[in-house]
Amino acid sequence: MDRPQSPSGRRPRRPPAPLDSARLEELALAYVGRFAVSAGRLRAYCRRKLRERGHAGAEEGIPAPDVEALVARFVASGYVDDAGYARVRASGLLRRGYGARRVGEALRVDGIGEDLRADVAPGETARREAAAACARRRRLGPYARADAGGDDPRDRNKQLAALLRAGHDIAHARHVLAAATPDELEDWIAQAREEEGESP
Numbered sequence: 539m540d541r542p543q544s545p546s547g548r549r550p551r552r553p554p555a556p557l558d559s560a561r562l563e564e565l566a567l568a569y570v571g572r573f574a575v576s577a578g579r580l581r582a583y584c585r586r587k588l589r590e591r592g593h594a595g596a597e598e599g600i601p602a603p604d605v606e607a608l609v610a611r612f613v614a615s616g617y618v619d620d621a622g623y624a625r626v627r628a629s630g631l632l633r634r635g636y637g638a639r640r641v642g643e644a645l646r647v648d649g650i651g652e653d654l655r656a657d658v659a660p661g662e663t664a665r666r667e668a669a670a671a672c673a674r675r676r677r678l679g680p681y682a683r684a685d686a687g688g689d690d691p692r693d694r695n696k697q698l699a700a701l702l703r704a705g706h707d708i709a710h711a712r713h714v715l716a717a718a719t720p721d722e723l724e725d726w727i728a729q730a731r732e733e734e735g736e737s738p
Contacts, residue, residue, distance in 0.1 A: 557587060558594040559603040566608060567617075576623045578649010581609050621657075624650045628658045635672030638665055640705025663730040669701065669710040670723045676700055679715045680723060 557565070562584060569575065569583055584605045593602040612618045624645055631641045638660050645655045660668065673679045678697045694715060701711035717723045 554591050556592040556594040556596065557603060559608075561594075562587065562603045562605075563608060566612065570612065570617045574623055574626060575618060576620050576648045576650055577609050577613055577618050578620075580612060580618055581605060581649065584608060620650055620654060623648070624654050624658045628660065632660055632664055632668040633671065635668055635675050635704060637668055637672070637701075637705030637707065637710070639707070643705070661734055663727060663734050665706075665710060666723075666727045666730050669706045669714050670720075670727060672701060672704045672706065673714045673723070674720075676704075680717045680720050 555561075565587055566580060566584055570580060573579075575583070584603075588602055588605070594600070596602070609618070613620075627645060627648065628641050631644060636644075642655050642659065645658070674681050677683060678700060682697070697715055698708075698711050701714060702708065706714075713726060714723065717726070
């Protein structure tokens with residue numbers, strides 16, 4: 539006897555089977571194998587899978603797989619490393635031109651704790667480099683096109699707002715927009731690099 543087909547002519551897909559502890563761990567291993575994740579992201583992923591598929595034995599009163607224990611095992615095994623994840627994630631966001639505020643917020647959303655967020659917070663040189671990278675990517679300040687109307691106060695306010703939305707503080711944003719040339723920004727960055735190199 540033929541199986542019923544949907545109006546599109548395809549056989550309806552079976553709903554995925556509910557998860558037991560072993561199957562959830564397999565999914566979690568595949569997830570951390572494909573992506574660099576924090577403990578918080580892994581926890582959220584496992585909980586989402588359990589919400590979507592349910593857990594085997596629920597009708598018999600069998601408890602759901604222990605997500606916290608699974609995450610703790612992955613951390614202990616080195617599959618998940620919040621410190622390494624935070625460093626790589628922060629560095630990537632800074633290179634893309636996001637400021638310290640947006641970096642900290644992204645790490646908070648990823649479940650990175652306050653102490654670790656403070657440990658990987660960018661220094662002054664990295665903050666300036668990120669502000670310059672943002673201006674370069676978005677063609678702001680000294681990177682603006684000649685026809686962009688950079689002397690128009692309304693345009694300057696839009697550029698300032700763009701830098702602030704990207705997570706840069708007001709002082710850095712204003713400095714970037716006040717620079718007449720990209721070389722001025724490079725000198726500004728080099729100054730911070732020199733000052734940080736002289737600090738103990």
